[in-house]
Amino acid sequence: MPFPTQGDLFEWSEQHPDTAATECSQRSAADTIVPAIDLSPETELVFAVIAKHLGADSAITAPEIAESAGLWPEMKPANRGTKVRKLLEQSQASWPFPICGDSEGYYVAITADELSHYCANLRSRALCCLTRFASIRNAGRRAGFEYAGKGRWFPKPT
DSSP states (O other): OOOOOHHHHHHHHHHOTTSTTSSEEEOSTTOOEEEOSSOOHHHHHHHHHHTTOBSGGGOBOHHHHHHHHTOOTTSOHHHHHHHHHHHHHHHGGGOSSOEEEETTEEEEOOSHHHHHHHHHHHHHHHHHHHHHHHHHHHHHHHTTEEEEETTEEEEOOO
16 A cells, blocks of 8 residues: 555545654645744755655655755855755655655655665665675774774774
């Protein structure tokens, strides 16, 4: 069964007052949803743009999000994209809907398959990072360093 449509998302947030989206407002006639929680103005604009992109087929890149939101026009597109990604990293836990991202851009997942695909991708990347961490830790030990935990290394005592 698919996730709710954009109009349903607004209705859902009103029916769940105990969530972070206790009050939602529509940003435009296009039925854009923005959570009324304590977010920076830039973050609200970014969320407003992403909320219009329902489903993986309507993904939007980070530089396009910044441009659509009218943010940081003086910056190069790549730098605007970096700022969008950092805003999302800092505030995604506050967004009541599943914001996903892949090589095509960001979107709100509207099907279980989209959400499953995104979560599987995240899990795979996390496991890859853990494997890389274990490999570099072992290589550091072979090179004569002593791992002290929490990312700290020391030369082995002589």
